[in-house]
Amino acid sequence: MELTWGEDYDALADVARSVFERISPLTDRDRTTDFSGLVRQFAELDWLTLGNPGGGAGSASLASTAAVFVEAGRALVCSPLLPLITTRDAAVLCGSPRAGELAAGIESGTTTVLPALHDPAWGQAKPAVRGGVLSGTALAVPYADAADLLMVEATEDVGGGNRSDVLVAVPRGPQVAVEPMPNLGEHSMFAVTFSGTPVSEVEVLARAGTAHTAVVTARRRAAVLTAAQIHGAGLALLDRTVRYAQQRRQFGGPIGRFQAVQYLCTDIAVAVHLTSAFVRDAARRLDEGADAAAEVALMGKQARMTAEEMVHAAHEVHAGIGFMVESDVHMFTKTSAKWMFDLGDEHRNDQAILAELWRESIGGRL
Structure with missing residues (x-):
């Protein structure tokens, strides 16, 4: 590492x-x-x-x-x-x-282009380009209401009943419907529906393998930066939790003197430190031009665990006050849930890790 x-x-x-x-x-x-x-x-x-x-x-x-x-x-x-x-x-x-x-x-900063990339977790097909016309829906598109253009991951006919990936730039217009997706964390998320939206050849950014590689690599780089946010949030949440444990008094002294509380604070510290290590390793590998599939998958798995564990431990220490509006802890909880979603489900991370391990340990010898 x-x-x-x-x-x-x-x-x-x-x-x-x-x-x-x-x-x-x-x-x-x-x-x-x-x-x-x-x-x-x-x-x-x-x-x-x-x-x-x-x-x-x-x-x-x-x-x-x-x-x-x-x-x-x-x-x-x-x-x-x-x-x-x-x-x-x-x-x-x-x-x-x-x-x-x-x-x-x-x-x-002169052109606002936002990603309308496909996430299989929503269980629906990618938007499709047929005869120069784009149809379909992209979900959880951030800040779509403020975009000049959307970068849309879609498929197109390549003959013989086959379809291939294509990446296109689509201006917002009357044939692009943008609807907010309400969520508990009040994050900017929109459903963007393309209803017979014309796509000229000049707005085709990449096709087939080039389009697929561009999206996969951009997603991996985004995952590194998402995990970096979890690391930073964990540092802030640890500070708040330790401070609360020092200030909150029960049974004649601060609750931080109890080992059970100390263990919970330690759990946050360890998880945040591990996430930092995985972020640095994955970032360096990507900077070297490596595929970094295994490093990013391992990082994503650890970051998801950290996002879940740090808010759980913080709530255990804060007890009921952590759920109150006056507390900051619930704000970390809602944002952590969004980050976990962005990093993909644990099953997909496990599949990526196993596939890379097979490729390196077995596939390379065949």
């Missing part, structure tokens, strides 16, 4: 901490998200150029970019930064001229 961050990590972390502390719901729950203002700020900070898989000029590595997301997680800030970077990554990896234009527009 490679357990170092990128060389720009500390500098990025310092700036990100100052930015996210000012907009954290942990300090101001009534603050509303100014989407356009955030995008402008991210562009001015050059954060939309971070971690460019094409190695753009001045772009920090993924292992350094994680610093921004650790601090976002610490402040529990949900923003369009990760969706925009995910779309940028996919566009760069497509390699076509139109995809390059979109990537440049995202990095400059």
Whole structure:
């Protein structure tokens, strides 16, 4: 395992901490998200150029970019930064001229392109392109109501009754219906339905293997940054839980003097530390240009466990007060559930790990 961050990590972390502390719901729950203002700020900070898989000029590595997301997680800030970077990554990896234009527009903050990528967990088919027309629905699309264009993962006919992957850019318009998906955490999620939406050839970003690889790699890179947010949130939740254990008094002293409470705080600390190690390893492998399927799957499994275990332990220490509106603990609980969803279910992570182990240990000898 490679357990170092990128060389720009500390500098990025310092700036990100100052930015996210000012907009954290942990300090101001009534603050509303100014989407356009955030995008402008991210562009001015050059954060939309971070971690460019094409190695753009001045772009920090993924292992350094994680610093921004650790601090976002610490402040529990949900923003369009990760969706925009995910779309940028996919566009760069497509390699076509139109995809390059979109990537440049995202990095400059002049074009808002958000990912409408397929998630099999919803149990429905990908949108389909037939005769230059796109139909179908993409679910859980973040900030779709603010997009200039959507990057849609779809399929298209290739003859003989066969279909192949295609990645297309679709402007929002009258034939693109955007409906909010209410959720407990109040995260920005939309169902986007394409009803006979025309797709010109110029808006086709990539096809077949190139499209598939672009989406898979962009998703893996996004998983690293999601896990980095869990690491940051875990650090903040650990601080709050330890402080509460020191301040809350029962039976003549602080509850932190009891071993049962100490074990719960230790559980959070260990889980968060393990997630940090897996994030660094997966980020470094991706920065090296490796497939990193096993590293990302192992990281995802650990990060999901951490997201679940840290809020469980925090609630055990806080007891009933953790469920109250006055407490911050319930806010970590709701956001952790979203992160767990984004990382995919545990069964899929296990399948990816086993497949990679088979490929390395058995398949390589056949």
